[in-house]
Amino acid sequence: MLPTAICLLPTLKLYSKISIVQNLSPIEKVKRESDGLRGSVRESLTDEVTGAIREDDQAVIKFHGMYQQDDRDQREERAEKKLDRLYSFMIRLRLPGGFLTPAQWIATDEIAGENSTGIIKITTRQTIQLHGLIKSKIKPTIQAFNKAKLDSIATCGDINRNVVCSSHPLQSPIHDQVFAYADKISEMLMPKTRAYYEIWLDEEKIADKKEEEDPLYQDRYLPRKFKIAIAIPPNNDVDVFANDIGLIAVIENNKLLGFNFAIGGGLSATHGSKETYPRLASLIGFVAGEEKTLKAIYETLTIQRDFGNRSDRKLARLKYTLDKYGVAWFKEELEKRIGFKFETARPYSFTDRKDFYGWHKSFQGLWYYTVFIENGRVLDDKTIKLRSALLEVAKTGKANFRFTCNQNLILSDIQEADKVVVQTILKNYKLTQHTEGASSIRKNSMACVALNTCPLALAEGQRYLPSLISKIEPLLAKNNLQEEDIIIRMTGCPNGCARPYVAEIGLVGTAYGRYNLHVGGDHQGERLNKLFKENLDEVAILQELDILFSGFKSNRKAGERFGDFVFRLQEN
Amino acid sequence: MLAEPKLKTLKQLAETLTKEELIWVNGYLAGLMTQGSTEPLEQVMSSISKISILFGTDTGNSKKLATGFATTAKRKGITVKLSGLDQYRLSDLQKEEYLIVIISTHGEGEPPAAAKKFYDHIHQNTFSLDKLNYGVLALGDTAYPLFCKAGEDVDARLQTLGAKRIIALQKCDTDYEADANQWFENILISLQAGVVPKHIQPIAQRKPGIKKNYTGTVLTKINLNGKGSAKETYHLEIAAEELAYQPGDSIGIVPENPQEIVEAITALVNIDPSKKLLHKEVEISVLDLLKKKLNIVYLPERVVKKYAAIVQQEIPVTRIDLLNLLKIYPVKDIAQFEEVVTILEPITPRLYSISSSLKTHEGEVHITVARNCFTINDEKYHGLCSNYLAFLNENSTFEFYVHKNSQFKIPAAEKDIIMIGPGTGIAPFRAFIEERDATGASGKSWLFFGDQHFETDFLYQTEIQSYLQTGSLTRANVAFSRDQREKVYVQHKMLAQAEEFYRWLEAGAYVYVCGAKEPMSADVEKALLQIIMNTGNKTQEQAEDYLNQLKEEGRYEKDVY
């Protein structure tokens, strides 16, 4: 039976104009009144006395791929000095599938050095972020990126975000084909407004607003962010079920048949709020062919646009729309909109979420080197000069750059003859030693940005996890578990940017120096973990892990993964 | 009082005298009194009806006196030509007959910037001024080693050029009113009587009055520069009893020498630091004398010369610290060191623009101090006073006085103001804005500020932001020189807003500039001229006239250092 909502659809639309409008979240108003995402950004940029932009514009520029942030470490001190908060902007590139040519990497490196903190941050969604751009550097940054044929459109905001895709071409001969989907999906779901080009690239104002009419996003965009991932089994490196739409490539005899279609994944929760929860995507069927696949994706967005919650942003993701109306209803509505039925989902199997560190050769005979980049931070520091090394590789022009959803980097598509050149650079800069020498747990770790830039952080993330791992390593060694691949992820708050809820060990910040410990996720990302202990400090974290590790060592079944072992314990 | 016979003679004489003669006698007697001399005065002409009064000022004190004197003289029927030395046509000098010069001393015994042209003209050229009769009133401050030097120089030079001194040079300390007025009265008397003393003796120096000194207690000290800045700028909030000042004034502070340097000196010459010496007729310990009274760092060349004479050694004439002198050219014994002490000059006061309004901060004075920094042979050193202030702890006390600036003042409430103050030049403008905020002044205000980096060097940023929000400040433009490849300064921001700037000028806005004299204030002036020329469609000359007009109307004021 159809839920009543669907029968009343026309009325509902009318309603939304009359009564629901009153409870719209403030952001909805900003979007509508933004004149196609222009807002008063220009005016905000010329305000010399503040490094910030106007409040409404802060919402607007997210759609252009930027967040206003401030250095939280310095807030108090600066207030005392009568200095305003140290505002700066983070910019996130749109890199469907996470790919850069060497020339683009060189450009990015240059821009980072010139305009940002100089650290290139590889994100958990296969793209890169630069932090610390001051207001006056935004425009030059975007212009320089544009020269390198790169943009940051719609990497943030209530809109489809960067489309991620299994990263290692080694995985399958059809990788290229699947990879191309990321780009097509991204293009299809771009907003139509020319605002980005006008504001940042000095494009002339369009004369006729009709030119940028947007049938998908209209003037209200989506109720919330929207994420799409494509996985190529057996590797689930993209965490496909953590996305609003997850496509699982179905391959037979080296042919791409189509995709299993999963919807409604999302990880964020709010501490103390039962209404919010992480949710893995629900598989609703199989779809074949590009046209149909794109259509199904497009209409999933239109349903979310029309039915998503626009008054409470905490409950606005597709996962809540889905749970409100039911998966069955959603599928029916979707089939109605796309005009065809989903086939039954095809069998598939995930075994891993790993990055293939070190050298690997693809079926085409091209070489790939996956560099371990702890928490995705590419910089030169006392121990290792990652940024210089990678720049040097890029300058040879012999390797493309691919990013993984585990915040690592693959030097890719290297000809047999060029391998030695790249290898020499990697050796000289000790990158091989760095990658191969890192412990298993470190190589399976991720942390989100958190302090000092993330305004939502309650605790440390990437600044802290490396040192915590150094303390976990001896515990593993003690139990002879140092070779074990255990996925550990930390975030500074429950938003889940490093996907801790699908880790074997998840640490979710609750307050400065305190974390909830989640355990029991599986290795391949098909099962959420469970909250195990709350509000632990470092000593307690280490204690709890020590107990779990020694239990694991003594009581594991043959070949049993840590996550599965703990899950078994939890179930009993 | 007079014995009968004397009185009788005087009365008899008086009865025979005409009114003019009476005035003459009056002047004669006044001359007798002030100069304590019975030398006969020479009659020049019957009565003088025309004089020129020229003033050379930096902070407006000389101008205030000159204007006041001109008014009085006019009331007495004398025709007065009043002019600033900067506006004065130098070729007129040889045509003058009666000239009064009121000039202060600045820098290290230098004439004020506005008087430099005149000062150089009379010193660098030789011409005859034998038609000229003159008098010089010198303003200064006894706290400086070269007290009233510029006035002395002008007075002496005019005489060398053949002019006749009609009244002795009067040197005035910072409490100059009484001395100056007495001097003016004397001149008027002489002028009206038409006499000049034949032989001049200086007016007896009045005992220096008690200057108003305050004891300040540091309430708050904040380094306004953020982490990573190349600069240190301290905001000091100081409490003192019975404070009186106006925005635009500054405070003078005599810094203390660093204890460790003083101790190094006493150790080197082996003198007991607690030994009492006589200084300005008061007993004081060697330690206190060297720490609080006498300048022992970066000695002027004239002091080095005197030192060489005492120790009887050949010393290259250059600026050097006392400690180094003592190390390289040692004194023979303690007695010789004590002799050296007598040639040392007082520590000169440093001025800091007041950055607060009493209306907002009752009983407090705020200053904004950049820690001065310089390098010699790659080694980093700090300026004496700013360093002393930078290290003052909260609750510590120090002495200061208020240096009044009569020109750099907020105009009437309804007037618009443009304030250009990069770096510590912001200081008086914080006071201006506070004052206008407290009084709810209706005039518009526009601030130009600049420094090296937006992130770390935007002094008083949050205050400026909130004044903009409440409307107590109408506009603000900021220039940060090192945030981009090409340097951007306040003058560039002015030029970028040329039309609006000119509109404000045309509407009667007052322009204030504070901060570094070089190159800032010169570049700002160039920008101003350019705005007037380009936006106002004027030739260079017309623009200069326009600016001069502003100056005359008190609508273009600088407090630069």
Ligand code: SRM
């Ligand atoms: C950079 C990144 C983490 C990293 O260290 O790699 C990140 C960083 C931030 N995330 Fe995230 N998220 C990142 C992946 C994720 C993921 C993982 C994923 O998508 O696979 C999640 C969980 C999945 C999901 O969306 O459910 C995630 C869920 C959130 C949420 C919670 C969303 C929700 O449904 O409530 C927020 C908060 C929000 O949107 O209100 C958030 C917000 C943020 C912001 C922008 C904070 C903010 O809103 O002001 C963080 C910026 C910090 C900084 O200084 O850079 N981020 N964020 C990841 C960038 C991905 C990208 O390139 O687009």
Ligand SMILES: Cc1cc2nc3c(=O)[nH]c(=O)nc-3n(C[C@H](O)[C@H](O)[C@H](O)COP(=O)(O)OP(=O)(O)OC[C@H]3O[C@@H](n4cnc5c(N)ncnc54)[C@H](O)[C@@H]3O)c2cc1C
């Ligand atoms: C009207 C007025 C208002 C002012 N307002 C302010 C204000 O608001 N804020 C502010 O910060 N300043 C202000 N100043 C400047 C202030 O008065 C001082 O000049 C400044 O603080 C430097 O003084 P100091 O004692 O720290 O440095 P000093 O010790 O006087 O040194 C000054 C310079 O002399 C040279 N020097 C000193 N010692 C040596 C040595 N041993 N060898 C070689 N060279 C040497 C260096 O070049 C040094 O930079 C103002 C000045 C004036 C005239």
Ligand SMILES: Cc1cc2nc3c(=O)[nH]c(=O)nc-3n(C[C@H](O)[C@H](O)[C@H](O)COP(=O)(O)O)c2cc1C
């Ligand atoms: C920066 C500065 C330097 C000064 N240097 C001297 C000096 O060397 N000798 C002196 O007698 N007075 C000096 N004075 C004191 C002034 O001459 C005195 O304050 C005078 O009243 C200023 O008059 P004006 O406002 O007309 O310029 C100095 C004042 C300042 C602000």
Ligand code: SF4
């Ligand atoms: S998980 Fe929380 S703290 Fe970490 S980056 Fe995301 S929003 Fe910030």
